[in-house]
Amino acid sequence: MDTLKLGQSRIMNFLSGLGGLTMGSRLRRWLQNPGKILQGTNITTGQIVVEVGCGPGFFTLDAARMIGDSGRLIAIEPLSDFVDKVRDKVEKAGLKNVEVLKRDALNTGLEDNSVDLVLLFGVVPFPTLPLSKLLPEMHRILKTDGTLAVWLFPTTFGVPTAILKSGLFSEIGKKNGVYSYHYREETV
Numbered sequence: 001m002d003t004l005k006l007g008q009s010r011i012m013n014f015l016s017g018l019g020g021l022t023m024g025s026r027l028r029r030w031l032q033n034p035g036k037i038l039q040g041t042n043i044t045t046g047q048i049v050v051e052v053g054c055g056p057g058f059f060t061l062d063a064a065r066m067i068g069d070s071g072r073l074i075a076i077e078p079l080s081d082f083v084d085k086v087r088d089k090v091e092k093a094g095l096k097n098v099e100v101l102k103r104d105a106l107n108t109g110l111e112d113n114s115v116d117l118v119l120l121f122g123v124v125p126f127p128t129l130p131l132s133k134l135l136p137e138m139h140r141i142l143k144t145d146g147t148l149a150v151w152l153f154p155t156t157f158g159v160p161t162a163i164l165k166s167g168l169f170s171e172i173g174k175k176n177g178v179y180s181y182h183y184r185e186e187t188v
């Protein structure tokens with residue numbers, strides 16, 4: 001499936017835009033405080049953070065503020081409308097540490113071992129983000145002391161077990177609903 005091509009489709013953008021109204025709503029902010037959820041990760045000033053599937057940017061601005069000007073947030077999203085929306089929000093918020101990439105997270109194009117923290121927040125499982133391809137790509141870009149943070153909604157869908165079974169990550173713990181995993185050296 002060509003996710004980037006799909007991300008250009010008018011019907012996909014229209015349908016996702018409807019979903020985005022809920023995903024970015026005030027009611028959701030009230031029910032699911034993004035700052036509190038992010039505090040369940042080891043996010044800290046100066047980190048290089050990748051947010052997979054940022055959608056309308058529910059977590060993006062809070063995450064960017066938490067890493068500060070010395071950090072860099074790379075938000076990856078294939079849908080054009082969401083990309084435009086988040087770029088607009090970032091500009092209006094005056095944030096200089098965010099890049100929104102119109103890209104498929106299965107092929108980020110980022111350098112090996114270059115990222116401190118990957119956020120998989122509200123994105124797995126998703127038909128265009130199979131864990132069998134996503135996890136090796138996240139493992140490739142993470143630094144050897146990096147962290148994979150996963151927030152699952154509304155249930156875990158067996159994702160924590162699948163992550164451990166991949167052999168690429170080992171679990172550190174769970175806080176504020178976020179599962180955190182250490183990068184694990186691959187054994188041949």
Ligand SMILES: C[S@@+](CC[C@H](N)C(=O)[O-])C[C@H]1O[C@@H](n2cnc3c(N)ncnc32)[C@H](O)[C@@H]1O
Nearest residue numbers: 003023053054055058077078104105121122128
């Ligand atoms: C359920 S939404 C969640 C959005 C956001 N993380 C949130 O919690 O509000 C899933 C997002 O993942 C994006 N997505 C789907 N396939 C993707 C892929 N291959 N690479 C990056 N993002 C993808 C979708 O376009 C959508 O914006």
